[in-house]
Amino acid sequence: MVGIVIISHSRTLAEGVAEMARALGVGKAVVEPAGGDLEGGLGTSIDLVETALAAADGGDGVVLLADLGSSVLTAKMLIEDADRDDVLLADAPLVEGAVAAASMAATGADLATVHAAAESARDHRKAG
Amino acid sequence: MNARDLAAWVRYAAELVSADAERLTRLDAAIGDGDHGLNLDRGFRAAVDALPDGAPPGKVLIAAGRAIVSKTGGASGPLYGTVLRRAGKALGDADDVDAAALGAALKAALDGVQELGKAVEGDKTMVDALAPAVAAFAAALADGTGLAGCVRAAADAAAEGADATVPMRARKGRASYLGERSEGHMDPGASSTALLLRALAEVAGEG
Numbered sequence: 001m002v003g004i005v006i007i008s009h010s011r012t013l014a015e016g017v018a019e020m021a022r023a024l025g026v027g028k029a030v031v032e033p034a035g036g037d038l039e040g041g042l043g044t045s046i047d048l049v050e051t052a053l054a055a056a057d058g059g060d061g062v063v064l065l066a067d068l069g070s071s072v073l074t075a076k077m078l079i080e081d082a083d084r085d086d087v088l089l090a091d092a093p094l095v096e097g098a099v100a101a102a103s104m105a106a107t108g109a110d111l112a113t114v115h116a117a118a119e120s121a122r123d124h125r126k127a128g
Numbered sequence: 129m130n131a132r133d134l135a136a137w138v139r140y141a142a143e144l145v146s147a148d149a150e151r152l153t154r155l156d157a158a159i160g161d162g163d164h165g166l167n168l169d170r171g172f173r174a175a176v177d178a179l180p181d182g183a184p185p186g187k188v189l190i191a192a193g194r195a196i197v198s199k200t201g202g203a204s205g206p207l208y209g210t211v212l213r214r215a216g217k218a219l220g221d222a223d224d225v226d227a228a229a230l231g232a233a234l235k236a237a238l239d240g241v242q243e244l245g246k247a248v249e250g251d252k253t254m255v256d257a258l259a260p261a262v263a264a265f266a267a268a269l270a271d272g273t274g275l276a277g278c279v280r281a282a283a284d285a286a287a288e289g290a291d292a293t294v295p296m297r298a299r300k301g302r303a304s305y306l307g308e309r310s311e312g313h314m315d316p317g318a319s320s321t322a323l324l325l326r327a328l329a330e331v332a333g334e335g
Contacts, residue, residue: 037201043167044202045198046197046198069202069203069301069302070201070203070206073203073205073206073207073245074205074206076206076244077206077209077210077244
């Protein structure tokens with residue numbers, strides 16, 4: 001199954017998004033949070049993201065969702081460093097993208113399909 | 129320049145960042161999230177601790193960059209980590225760095241930052257200091273200027289570039305959410321980039 005990593009500046013935000021995504025991934029989706037810095041404060045830690053990536057990686061690829069700023073830069077840098085084509089950053093809003101990715105991953109879909117599902121969340125309007 | 133000079137640069141940059149941490153944080157508090165000086169100080173301290181013995185100049189910068197990525201905490205971690213690692217990679221395994229090699233390393237650093245952050249000149253970011261520095265270095269080199277003179281030209285251009293960010297409207301990062309309210313403040317990343325190039329100019333001038 002394709003794994004999902006939630007990268008946020010906040011430990012509690014990452015955990016909360018992961019909780020929601022797992023629930024909507026009907027308890028099957030593998031969603032690992034990587035939030036905050038190493039001391040639990042606000043920030044981004046590439047070490048925490050690497051740990052979460054390893055935990056989410058079941059061999060079928062991993063989709064990364066990031067909140068903003070340094071989370072996005074850290075995700076991109078990690079992908080470049082790992083030199084892997086089975087780890088993809090989704091260009092998507094964090095909560096909606098995570099829920100979409102987890103829902104699709106739970107069906108057993110492949111990496112490209114889960115990634116596309118996450119990115120499709122960008123176009124879901126909430127008003128108007 | 130050799131490995132010892134590049135290590136001296138990282139140490140001197142760490143000193144300047146530490147001495148200026150409060151000012152950088154104050155700049156960041158105006159339009160960013162108010163942690164730039166603090167973050168960069170932590171990152172550069174880690175870089176100094178990570179400096180290897182007996183490694184060529186390129187490896188010195190790569191080791192420092194790695195430490196900055198892992199310890200800095202904000203967007204400046206991946207960005208300055210990229211600056212040092214890309215510059216280090218460009219230098220390869222050579223023991224001596226001449227003006228042309230240093231200019232190419234700075235250009236590689238700029239390219240890396242732009243690939244990662246997608247910023248262009250005028251976005252009110254570190255690119256507004258780094259891009260003119262790279263251009264000034266190349267121009268000085270083409271005029272036959274020696275290494276120290278090239279780095280001095282780059283440092284001066286970076287300082288001018290940082291000053292020029294004051295009236296700009298931010299198009300990247302947290303400051304971009306502020307729209308016209310981001311005008312009238314110097315970009316902290318451009319300011320710290322100017323600081324790092326000033327440190328390089330001082331070290332190159334002594335060699």
